[in-house]
Amino acid sequence: MSPLSLEAARALLLAGLKPPGRVKVKLEEAAGRVLAAAVTAPGPFPPFPRSLVDGYALGPPVAAPGTLPTGLAGPGVIYRLLGTVPAGSNSEITLSPGTAAAIFTGARPPVGTVAIIPRELVGSRGDFISVPGLPPGRHLEPVGAEVAAGEEVLAAGTTLGPAEIGLLAALGLREVLVYQRPRVVLATSGSELLDPAGKAGPPAGSQAGYPGVNVPPCIYNSNFYALAAAVEAAGGRVISLGPLADNLEEQVRAYRSALEEGDLLLTTGGAGGSAGDYTAAAFTRAGGEVLFTELNIRPGRRIIAARAGEKLMLGLPGNPPAALVACYLLARPVIRALGGREPAPVTFPARLAAAIDRPRVERAFLWAQARASGSGWEVTPLPRRPGGIRAAIGANALIDLPPGTAPGPGEEVTVIILS
Numbered sequence: 277m278s279p280l281s282l283e284a285a286r287a288l289l290l291a292g293l294k295p296p297g298r299v300k301v302k303l304e305e306a307a308g309r310v311l312a313a314a315v316t317a318p319g320p321f322p323p324f325p326r327s328l329v330d331g332y333a334l335g336p337p338v339a340a341p342g343t344l345p346t347g348l349a350g351p352g353v354i355y356r357l358l359g360t361v362p363a364g365s366n367s368e369i370t371l372s373p374g375t376a377a378a379i380f381t382g383a384r385p386p387v388g389t390v391a392i393i394p395r396e397l398v399g400s401r402g403d404f405i406s407v408p409g410l411p412p413g414r415h416l417e418p419v420g421a422e423v424a425a426g427e428e429v430l431a432a433g434t435t436l437g438p439a440e441i442g443l444l445a446a447l448g449l450r451e452v453l454v455y456q457r458p459r460v461v462l463a464t465s466g467s468e469l470l471d472p473a474g475k476a477g478p479p480a481g482s483q484a485g486y487p488g489v490n491v492p493p494c495i496y497n498s499n500f501y502a503l504a505a506a507v508e509a510a511g512g513r514v515i516s517l518g519p520l521a522d523n524l525e526e527q528v529r530a531y532r533s534a535l536e537e538g539d540l541l542l543t544t545g546g547a548g549g550s551a552g553d554y555t556a557a558a559f560t561r562a563g564g565e566v567l568f569t570e571l572n573i574r575p576g577r578r579i580i581a582a583r584a585g586e587k588l589m590l591g592l593p594g595n596p597p598a599a600l601v602a603c604y605l606l607a608r609p610v611i612r613a614l615g616g617r618e619p620a621p622v623t624f625p626a627r628l629a630a631a632i633d634r635p636r637v638e639r640a641f642l643w644a645q646a647r648a649s650g651s652g653w654e655v656t657p658l659p660r661r662p663g664g665i666r667a668a669i670g671a672n673a674l675i676d677l678p679p680g681t682a683p684g685p686g687e688e689v690t691v692i693i694l695s
């Protein structure tokens with residue numbers, strides 16, 4: 277198989293994905309979930325006419341106000357106050373011509389109200405107020421002014437954030453139909469892997485003089501924790517298969533059970549083409565039909581994908597920063613699509629704040645920091661560190677660098693936003 281482009285690989289993975297399931301969740305559990313059906317308002321909002329200010333509800337004015345009570349400055353229309361209407365009260369006041377009632381923000385105006393005027397525009401003395409002309413009705417919000425009964429307020433596919441959840445609650449909805457979170461079975465392979473949560477660990481320092489040291493050269497299974505976080509951030513639910521040894525039989529058994537338990541099998545390690553790399557063979561033996569084994573990108577050249585019926589198997593490289601890049605570029609779009617979200621990564625053009633150090637032979641993805649600047653987006657490639665365990669620290673973007681290019685400061689590059 278010759279290396280595939282990233283776009284072709286993504287299209288292959290996204291084609292024929294099984295449609296996401298739906299589930300009803302309570303409003304308090306709905307943050308971050310994706311609406312599986314449009315929401316229509318069961319009733320109007322506001323459900324009753326209400327005052328938008330603290331002030332006075334006014335009845336019809338009377339033509340000749342009569343004598344001004346002493347102390348009330350004119351010119352103004354005089355009203356006699358009948359009482360006060362607090363928010364939430366079922367007031368029995370009825371305003372006849374020349375009468376008014378004090379009213380609070382959010383209260384229902386009494387019967388007979390023709391206008392509401394803010395407190396600060398009114399002169400008052402005892403039971404009388406003086407109003408400088410009848411104000412327009414903008415302080416009185418009619419029933420359904422914001423939402424009409426039966427109106428579609430949220431479209432299917434909307435991600436529910438605080439504002440959306442507040443709107444649903446305002447309409448009296450208690451639960452909401454959302455897409456199920458895709459179940460992502462996460463497996464890491466490598467006989468050198470140790471669980472940081474486990475009891476036994478390698479010595480903290482060096483293994484200098486190791487011929488005599490009876491401790492195997494193990495490293496902590498960092499990919500599991502990094503990828504689990506990425507899966508959750510993409511809206512998936514992690515099912516752990518635990519670290520697997522470099523053993524074909526063990527991996528085949530594990531991956532068969534993964535296909536039953538999850539919507540997507542995600543692995544790292546063993547993706548190379550050497551004798552000790554079992555991912556492709558294990559995917560095939562577990563029932564998968566291999567879609568591709570190599571992409572023309574760096575890092576992440578070795579990514580193995582297979583399809584087993586409606587389920588996908590995605591084998592990312594073991595190298596931690598390569599696993600993370602591959603996860604952002606391929607696994608995240610699949611997980612998002614399985615959860616009813618827009619799969620395509622968000623990309624935009626940005627001006628380089630610093631030069632790219634050197635051209636790469638293949639299309640490369642470089643960890644970077646993007647920020648809005650006066651005239652658009654600006655991006656700085658992160659300094660290269662030895663190895664890669666710290667490569668992505670501080671990154672919020674990847675620069676998509678075409679092969680053979682090394683643009684300088686001020687030149688435009690394409691950036692993929694990560695969060």
Ligand SMILES: Nc1nc2c(c(=O)[nH]1)N[C@H]1C(S)=C(S)[C@@H](COP(=O)(O)OP(=O)(O)OC[C@H]3O[C@@H](n4cnc5c(N)ncnc54)[C@H](O)[C@@H]3O)O[C@H]1N2
Nearest residue numbers: 464466497498499500545546547548553593594595596598
């Ligand atoms: N002769 C060649 N060797 C390698 C090449 C190459 O082109 N020619 N490419 C290198 C690159 S780049 C990568 S990426 C890896 C891909 O191979 P694997 O997917 O089989 O990766 P592993 O060999 O399993 O591991 C590589 C590296 O990462 C560490 N690792 C693995 N899993 C984890 C984990 N869960 N948590 C933390 N670290 C992990 C592992 O110990 C190795 O150090 O192949 C290169 N070799």
Ligand code: MOO
Nearest residue numbers: 575576577593598
């Ligand atoms: O093949 Mo590796 O995935 O480039 O880092």
